[in-house]
Amino acid sequence: MKVSLKKHNYPGFLIVACGVDGAGKSSALDKFVDSIISEGHKETNIVRLRQPSDWWRTDRHVRSTFLKKGDGEKFDEFALGVFGAADRLNQQALLIEPALRVGKTVVIDRYVFCLFAHYMAKSEGNIPYLTRLCELLFWPDITFILDCPPEIAINRVSKRDGSNEAMADQQIGPTTKFRNAYIALAHKNNFKIISSIENPEKVSQEMMRIYRSEMFQSKLKI
Ligand SMILES: Nc1ncnc2c1ncn2[C@@H]1O[C@H](COP(=O)(O)OP(=O)(O)OP(=O)(O)O)[C@@H](O)[C@H]1O
């Protein structure tokens, strides 16, 4: 699925990382941010965010439908997808756009591609209603897809969160579908796939290599 988002044209730089639960996004991004700071990037010029935001994560309907928390009442997944799009639009208006406008580097753990991957995996790829709702979101300057075999990701999640086979992120079927959706998105949209089998240090070194090259290219365009 080719995604259509908006070009931001601001002086800031938007960097996002996606991938299945346990791919190592948060760990690698921590090291990546440390590296850009140690190369001279001012810490105060970096805005670190995650998606979905707490607006979505703490919502009772989301918690009982997706996260198996609360009273177990199920809500309509299409409606919650629309909420997922609203959550991203809200975070962009309140936090991402103001930061990019003043030249900051915005680093986000997950992005709207996670919403797409989730619904692509569930609806066999047919989600035009969701992609249309998201057309005003910014196209990131760099999109990393962290990729590792589902067995490895599941193992990491169960060690981190405790074993719970009822959770989709500890099941081979859904994790394989999510991974395939990310790979399909990456191939169609030229995202940067990085193997996250290796330790987070190695993963962040590869992120740095891509970041330096993209920064160099963007300076040539000015
Ligand atoms: N490259 C790696 N090699 C081995 N273990 C890792 C690696 N990256 C992360 N881990 C470990 O695996 C667990 C999951 O990592 P992390 O939270 O960074 O993944 P994530 O993709 O952000 O997961 P989620 O989406 O579920 O939040 C953590 O306990 C972390 O210490």
Ligand SMILES: Cc1cn([C@H]2C[C@H](O)[C@@H](COP(=O)(O)O)O2)c(=O)[nH]c1=O
């Ligand atoms: C619909 C939808 C679901 N998710 C999922 C992916 C993860 O399992 C969790 C987010 O938790 P994490 O703390 O970032 O691991 O929710 C999503 O991220 N976005 C969505 O739109």
